[in-house]
Amino acid sequence: MLQLLQKAGRWLFDPLRRVLDRGFGQQLNPLNFLGALSIYFFWIVTVSGIWLFIFFKTSVVGAYESVEYLTHDQWYLGGVMRSLHRYASDAAIITLVLHVLKEFLYDRHRGNRWFSWVTGVPLLWLVIPLGITGYWMVWDQLGWYVALTSAELLDWLPIFSDSMARNFLSADVLSDRFFTLMAFVHLIGLPLFLVFGIWLHVLRINGPRINPPRVLMAGSLIAMTVLSLVYPALSQGDVDMTTVPSSLGLDWYYLLVYPLMKYWSPGWVWGLLTGTSLLLCMVPWMPPMKGKSCAEVDLDNCNGCARCADDCPFGAITMEPRSDGKAYETEAVVDPGLCMTCGICTGSCPTATPFRRHTALSPGIDSPDLTAALLRKKLLEAVEHLEGNHRIIVFTCRDNARSSRLKSNPKNSQTAIVDIICAGQLPPSFIDFVLSRDLADGVVLAGCPGGDCQYRFGAEWTSERIARQRDPQLRKRVDNSRIALGWQEPWSVCGDLPKIVTALRESLPAVAEAMHGPPPGRKNPWKIPVTAFAYIAFAAIVGYLSVWPRFQLVDEGKAMISLSFSHAGQRIRECRKLTQEELNKLPPNMRKPDDCPRERLPIRVVFSANGETLYEAIRMPTGLWKDGSSNVYRRLTVEGGNQHLFIGMNESGESPDFDFALEQEVDLAPGKHLVVEFDDIQQSFVFKEE
Numbered sequence: 001m002l003q004l005l006q007k008a009g010r011w012l013f014d015p016l017r018r019v020l021d022r023g024f025g026q027q028l029n030p031l032n033f034l035g036a037l038s039i040y041f042f043w044i045v046t047v048s049g050i051w052l053f054i055f056f057k058t059s060v061v062g063a064y065e066s067v068e069y070l071t072h073d074q075w076y077l078g079g080v081m082r083s084l085h086r087y088a089s090d091a092a093i094i095t096l097v098l099h100v101l102k103e104f105l106y107d108r109h110r111g112n113r114w115f116s117w118v119t120g121v122p123l124l125w126l127v128i129p130l131g132i133t134g135y136w137m138v139w140d141q142l143g144w145y146v147a148l149t150s151a152e153l154l155d156w157l158p159i160f161s162d163s164m165a166r167n168f169l170s171a172d173v174l175s176d177r178f179f180t181l182m183a184f185v186h187l188i189g190l191p192l193f194l195v196f197g198i199w200l201h202v203l204r205i206n207g208p209r210i211n212p213p214r215v216l217m218a219g220s221l222i223a224m225t226v227l228s229l230v231y232p233a234l235s236q237g238d239v240d241m242t243t244v245p246s247s248l249g250l251d252w253y254y255l256l257v258y259p260l261m262k263y264w265s266p267g268w269v270w271g272l273l274t275g276t277s278l279l280l281c282m283v284p285w286m287p288p289m290k291g292k293s294c295a296e297v298d299l300d301n302c303n304g305c306a307r308c309a310d311d312c313p314f315g316a317i318t319m320e321p322r323s324d325g326k327a328y329e330t331e332a333v334v335d336p337g338l339c340m341t342c343g344i345c346t347g348s349c350p351t352a353t354p355f356r357r358h359t360a361l362s363p364g365i366d367s368p369d370l371t372a373a374l375l376r377k378k379l380l381e382a383v384e385h386l387e388g389n390h391r392i393i394v395f396t397c398r399d400n401a402r403s404s405r406l407k408s409n410p411k412n413s414q415t416a417i418v419d420i421i422c423a424g425q426l427p428p429s430f431i432d433f434v435l436s437r438d439l440a441d442g443v444v445l446a447g448c449p450g451g452d453c454q455y456r457f458g459a460e461w462t463s464e465r466i467a468r469q470r471d472p473q474l475r476k477r478v479d480n481s482r483i484a485l486g487w488q489e490p491w492s493v494c495g496d497l498p499k500i501v502t503a504l505r506e507s508l509p510a511v512a513e514a515m516h517g518p519p520p521g522r523k524n525p526w527k528i529p530v531t532a533f534a535y536i537a538f539a540a541i542v543g544y545l546s547v548w549p550r551f552q553l554v555d556e557g558k559a560m561i562s563l564s565f566s567h568a569g570q571r572i573r574e575c576r577k578l579t580q581e582e583l584n585k586l587p588p589n590m591r592k593p594d595d596c597p598r599e600r601l602p603i604r605v606v607f608s609a610n611g612e613t614l615y616e617a618i619r620m621p622t623g624l625w626k627d628g629s630s631n632v633y634r635r636l637t638v639e640g641g642n643q644h645l646f647i648g649m650n651e652s653g654e655s656p657d658f659d660f661a662l663e664q665e666v667d668l669a670p671g672k673h674l675v676v677e678f679d680d681i682q683q684s685f686v687f688k689e690e
């Protein structure tokens with residue numbers, strides 16, 4: 001089932017990747033730097049956030065006013081910074097979602113890669129609240145909605161004994177201290193955890209790509225700045241708790257689940273969020289990756305050169321002090337918990353050479369799944385049927401689906417195919433072996449598209465080894481014009497593997513082009529249109545979903561009523577006067593005239609509008625000893641207009657009578673917000689409209 005999903009997803013993702021390849025080129029395709037781009041957007045958020053904080057006032061009145069000052073009076077800098085802060089945060093969510101999607105679709109989350117996947121999930125629980133608290137701090141109508149809904153969600157958790165949401169129902173309850181707390185959470189608490197989380201996330205990756213290429217950084221910054229100037233981020237009106245905003249521009253990147261609270265209870269929303277996260281954590285084992293062995297070191301052939309440790313993309317090899325008494329200082333040691341069996345270490349081992357005659361082909365490090373000896377055997381078998389003087393041998397990595405078209409033609413006597421785990425598994429000496437022994441006339445190495453190797457660095461390391469820039473280098477005697485690399489797929493010649501093979505066979509200039517891109521004189525006609533369109537489309541999506549489609553908190557023509565109070569129910573039994581005899585038995589410091597039980601009874605509350613019961617509940621006392629007040633909090637919507645409202649409360653359990661009640665005709669205009677409170681001093685209910 002999941003595999004089917006992966007296949008379907010790749011079917012959509014691949015064309016997007018190909019289009020971007022045409023404009024950006026494979027090495028700069030933004031889809032190869034999604035994690036790094038997310039980090040980069042967080043950098044923009046940090047820098048712009050520092051500027052905003054300099055002017056931000058952490059008080060109920062000051063918060064909104066200071067953001068308005070930045071947006072309008074200082075639009076040229078503060079306004080741009082505010083917009084950049086918002087849009088870069090939104091852009092980070094887009095690249096983050098694509099990052100997760102891509103790792104999943106291309107199966108880069110299973111096996112020993114589970115660690116990066118599983119540590120990625122808590123990052124979502126840090127990033128989303130980071131955005132939510134940001135909107136909260138602006139304290140406009142949206143900030144009020146965010147505060148109220150977040151508090152309703154938090155109230156469902158057994159953390160606070162009193163209702164937090166009640167603080168956001170009338171202006172006189174809200175305190176400045178709350179903004180100081182928010183500033184701490186948003187500016188220090190969550191970002192610190194995020195930095196630690198990202199560090200952990202990439203901990204087991206060798207040489208993680210933390211920074212995208214500079215061109216992409218510049219392009220993204222320009223796109224976000226232009227969006228900020230053309231469509232600046234604005235506040236959505238000062239908070240007026242007596243009315244409900246007619247419609248809100250929601251930032252769907254961060255507030256996607258909030259509208260659900262209009263229809264679901266907070267418990268269901270928490271269920272959805274935790275369920276999705278747990279499911280996400282389990283995905284690497286659905287199904288588990290099985291049957292993969294781990295690279296093995298043969299100390300008889302290891303000279304401790306450390307090339308394998310440098311090249312392993314997953315940091316699975318460490319160089320440890322020599323254990324076999326040989327004259328070398330170190331030896332390679334593989335951690336089976338990290339090895340992804342990509343074979344790249346065999347490609348980097350100088351002892352993996354097929355020229356050996358007298359000793360068995362046993363390199364210092366080898367993959368039991370496909371040993372170097374087996375690879376040589378497969379190669380020799382494959383070339384047996386080759387004929388003519390245009391014989392091509394194609395080494396293709398298993399994940400490269402493009403080789404299937406070549407394989408589907410077994411009668412082809414000019415092309416032979418040898419599957420390897422990853423293009424990086426092939427030691428350059430094998431190419432030398434093929435050409436110097438005249439086993440074929442040309443060699444094609446086919447791998448994943450540039451910059452996006454399934455095993456991270458396979459294609460990159462091999463290109464460098466063949467270009468003689470990385471050890472072990474291809475020997476100088478090998479004629480490079482007889483080699484084509486399939487992942488350096490330029491926009492013109494080699495759309496797919498058969499084309500590369502034909503190009504190698506028929507035309508040497510085409511091979512040069514296949515390997516090194518179009519000649520300098522010839523421009524890529526796709527570059528400007530594709531890159532411009534990509535940046536414009538990206539900025540448009542960022543801007544659109546940051547406020548559209550708009551959300552209606554209450555439907556047209558309706559008004560909102562919040563029931564919000566706490567009241568202590570009666571004690572489970574009456575207090576009793578102690579007799580003098582009983583008092584005498586007590587130590588002097590504990591002599592109280594009354595004996596009162598701590599535990600209290602629940603309260604029963606009924607609320608109706610125009611005779612229709614909208615809320616009826618028995619609320620239990622809070623506290624471990626059931627000695628606290630009972631809390632009532634519920635947001636309701638009613639038709640706007642004249643309403644006959646009734647609220648009744650019984651403080652001694654489930655009795656049908658009411659100890660306190662209020663019945664009143666109220667003119668509730670559509671969009672009005674009325675709060676039903678209990679005045680503890682007057683001991684009566686109040687319908688509070690102002």
Ligand code: HEM
Pocket residue numbers: 034035036038039096099100103108109113116117118119120121123124127198201202205207208209210280456
């Ligand atoms: C703040 C959010 C995140 C950031 C900044 C981030 C960043 C990164 C970076 C920089 C890498 C290294 C890429 C490379 O060098 O090839 C990476 C790898 C990875 N990430 Fe994330 N990531 C985030 C969230 C997530 C999430 C939510 C998931 C999945 C649930 C995830 C799954 C992975 C996986 C599986 C890898 C390993 C890829 C490999 O082994 O080739 N990441 N991430």
Ligand code: SF4
Pocket residue numbers: 297301302303304305306307308309331332348349350351363364365
């Ligand atoms: S590359 Fe080969 S010889 Fe060098 S340390 Fe690794 S296993 Fe040993």
Ligand code: SF4
Pocket residue numbers: 294295311312313314315316317334338339340341342343344345346367
């Ligand atoms: S097979 Fe790949 S992951 Fe395993 S040790 Fe070798 S290079 Fe590292």
